[in-house]
Amino acid sequence: MTHFGNYEEVARNFSWAISEQELDYQPGQVINIGWYCSDRICQQGKADKVALIWEGFTGEKKIFTYNDIRVYSNTFARFITDLGIKAGERICLFMDRVPELYIGFLGILKTGCIVQPLFSAFGEESLFVRLENAETSAIFTQRKHVSKVRKIRDKLPHLKHIIIVDYDGKSPLQERELAFSMEKSEKVEHYEIYPTYAESPSVLHYTSGTTGMPKGVKHVHYSLISQYITAKWVLDLHDDDIYWCTADPGWVTGTSYGIIGPFSLGVTQCVLDSGFSAEAWYRFIEKNRVTVWYSAPTAIRSLMKAGDEIIKKFDLSSLRHLASVGEPLNPEAVNWSIRVFGKPFHDTYWQTETGCIVITNFPGMPVKPGSMGRPFPGITAVILDPNKHEPYPEPGRIGLIGLKPGWPSMMRTYWNNEEAYRNKFRNGWYLTGDRARMDQDGYIWFVGRDDDVINTGGHLVSPFEVESALLEHQAVAESAVVSKPDPINMEVVKAFVTLKPGFSASKDLELDIMNFIRKKLSPLAMPQEIEFVDSLPKTRSGKIMRRILHAREWGEEVGDTSTLENE
Ligand code: WTA
Secondary structure: OOOOOOHHHHHHHOOOHHHHHHOOOOOOOOOOHHHHOOHHHHHHHHOOOEEEEEEEOOOOEEEEEHHHHHHHHHHHHHHHHHOOOOOOOEEEEEOOOOHHHHHHHHHHHHOOOEEEEOOOOOOHHHHHHHHHHHOOOEEEEOHHHHHHHHHHHHHOOOOOEEEEOOOOOOOOOOOOEEEOOOOOOOOOOOOOOOOOOOOOEEEEEEEOOOOOOOEEEEEEHHHHHHHHHHHHHHOOOOOOOEEEEOOOOOOHHHHHHHHHHHHHOOOEEEEEEOOOOHHHHHHHHHHHOOOEEEEOHHHHHHHHHHOOHHHHHOOOOOOOEEEEEOOOOOHHHHHHHHHHHOOOEEEEEOOOOOOOOOEEOOOOOOOOOOOOEEEOOOOOEEEEOOOOOOEOOOOOOEEEEEEOOOOOOOOOEEOOOHHHHHOOEEOOEEEEEEEEEEOOOOOEEEEEEOOOOEEEOOEEEOHHHHHHHHHOOOOEEEEEEEEEEEOOOEEEEEEEEEEOOOOOOOHHHHHHHHHHHHHHOOOOOOOOEEEEOOOOOEEOOOOEOHHHHHHHHHOOOOOOOOOEOOO
């Protein structure tokens, strides 16, 4: 039985108070996500239930019960408190998907500090701008990533502690570095959790925009109210489920639905800390008897590419419910999953800023392949006229996806950037920055983004950030970054570059620049192609017109070029 009944009926009767009641939360009371995800589950008699089944890339396996994650997150929290770090300070997690990442996340929240998870694949420049902007006090990392922190620590006066979670004593610790072992430290059975309230800040996730550097999306502890109920209803999580979310907690899916949602429900989840391989993924599902699987279109397209034959080698009959997020889920992918798994992937649409799923195909609701589905009850989603910022009165028109602010996990601001935050609202609507249309039945169909942000394999890349990094390469005079089509990732990064005098275009130079970006930013932000040009299209005021380059890549009409400098 799904938790979700008839859509109209549920939507009519919905109130976030349903979630508050299930969580025994009364407005005005203390609410702490760290406590809800561990101590409360133990108090419900599930201390010995498995919370986390973890498998590393070498095949190593670890299992943690809810009592283990309660005690270990206490151990983290005590360590942080003993360092003298105070509630409200930012603490970064910069690790692969090791157990410390999941448990440390809860530990930081227990101290009242704000947790800032960042992809371990980030290079030093991506790491630097985010730590600088958040004025982060401490970073938990692994030996293999500490060299990146060492390169930038001198430019980060706020960063007081660099904590290595797998220190082996081999090379000496350097300035500001400390060793902390979650499993070898003395276990902390009791830790007095910091009394956070609904509006106390919890998580700071950095996301890319078109202009300026990445913005820190500030969430609060009250976000739990949305994350709990959406995880339960949309992902259809039940007490006996084995859940697998393939997202990294450096990304909001990996925290809202890879930590907070499942742990607050007391569900068993598994984590695979290794790169993509169809064989390894299917084996992981078979071995762990995964029942609910939350993944992303790029991964699904890669599985499709691996072919149907390989699927026959595995017993995947445990799978009960499949969901996807992050990019448009093409109808072919939905039809493929019906064919090979006997059930569709259910699309879910949301953003770092929304904190929870806002538009989705609910379990039990007929799926229209290619549509994102319908608004989650409690969320008012409309299609706005892009000029007037008023909802279109009739279905079928393409416009901007607007949301009525006020649900519990809505971002509270962009860190140190109120102006960018205010800019996201028009006429009382929160602008998602995406375009879509709604059909007669209220289903919403994604059309595209309304800005230049590149969505490559579900990861948002800011063209501005890549352009800025390109300019730091000795050969680059000017740069413009757009997306180009790709069969698996939908979009990949492409850079147009003019060279400084004395440099000439070559394959070697292209590779050198690619490598430079990969190391500085991340493999995701690395251009898959660099085109060397003599000049870039600019407006008369000297602004580079990415729009023209983008249209050329996608074989689209270029549109109005009347403001173009060299016309
Ligand atoms: C895109 C990810 C089409 C969209 C949770 C959005 C999607 C951005 C979908 C947010 C979907 C997310 N179909 N596009 N189902 N889900 N997107 O902040 O452009 O990393 O604005 O959060 O991804 O990406 P973010």
